[in-house]
């Protein structure tokens with residue numbers, strides 16, 4: 001016996017010819033099927049015995065129907081737990097410095113000139129060695145993260161070279177990615193990064209020049225847009241097939257009016273088909289910063305559909321349909337750790353260098369970050385780590401995730417946000433039906449994308 005999956009989202013194809021008007025998307029598999037009205041009616045009214053063998057097979061493989069005895073929520077949790085247990089990449093994040101040239105309005109970090117010392121570098125490499133020795137990993141992935149990591153390029157080179165040689169010794173693959181503000185992301189810096197396996201870079205542009213410069217100017221008040229854009233173009237000219245560049249745009253009410261112009265500007269500079277992606281992220285609370293100008297999730301989602309249409313019309317690649325996500329973030333990657341510029345250790349990327357999380361120690365003259373799990377050159381605790389009880393909480397119904405139709409592709413998004421009382425639902429929670437229609441229009445060429453606007457709004 002079978003039933004309609006609880007993780008199906010449907011959308012009506014506004015531009016269809018009438019024979020296949022229902023799009024049914026399964027968050028269990030990330031697949032979408034075009035269904036006739038009569039077939040959809042059979043599913044919606046539980047008439048599974050009337051399905052043809054062919055329809056039955058297709059619906060089953062797409063995850064749109066599932067065995068009636070299956071507790072799907074439990075299955076998703078089990079699949080996620082299993083994916084964590086068998087994950088064979090060791091993912092470590094290194095913050096080589098606490099310094100940054102910019103003073104972004106929504107940044108929650110406190111910056112200082114601190115860089116990794118030789119002693120701390122030794123301890124990080126020893127820690128990676130200890131983990132790789134277990135032989136449970138086939139790959140080491142390093143995320144270089146800030147403040148601004150390229151302010152400490154010598155430290156990146158040193159740690160990177162030592163880790164690469166460790167990977168050679170244990171015969172595991174080695175790769176890296178960097179999140180940089182782009183100001184020092186020159187072609188020469190990219191060449192250095194490639195030497196230590198960095199093949200992906202993510203850079204933030206928050207709008208066209210004036211808007212970006214107002215939000216992401218230097219600490220001394222200088223604009224950064226043109227230099228960052230010139231750097232991106234130079235890196236792509238010189239290293240295009242070796243390093244992929246994604247551009248992220250953090251959006252809130254103070255720059256939302258500039259997003260269309262940013263899309264046009266990147267297109268004018270020929271980047272639309274040279275970058276790996278241009279994507280938009282809602283500004284969210286970071287420590288105590290970021291919240292005052294945030295858009296509501298549903299407002300952001302509605303605007304995102306407009307941006308997608310514009311990008312598609314201009315020839316950008318757009319990731320419309322979410323895929324099954326079994327590991328929501330680094331919290332669920334086994335042994336994953338972040339080392340900050342002081343040698344503090346965390347299991348989450350949003351808490352280090354954030355003063356708002358500091359609590360006074362007993363002597364009251366010093367502080368400790370409440371999310372730190374230890375110091376890399378001293379003791380690091382291995383149990384009771386922050387956020388790791390998230391799925392137990394989800395399981396007990398503490399958050400909306402246990403009832404959410406897209407839980408299998410979202411995974412709850414961000415345990416830290418939930419535990420701090422902030423709701424991190426991604427835009428697809430609100431605009432998945434429109435995404436399905438746009439994807440269908442593209443796949444079936446039912447109409448030109450430039451005319452798709454009417455069909456989805």
Ligand code: SF4
Pocket residue numbers: 328329330331347348349350387413414415416417
């Ligand atoms: S808990 Fe949230 S902030 Fe921390 S790593 Fe996961 S997704 Fe990122």
Ligand code: SF4
Pocket residue numbers: 400401402404405406407410411412413414424425426429
């Ligand atoms: S974070 Fe929001 S969208 Fe994601 S599973 Fe939870 S309720 Fe659903």
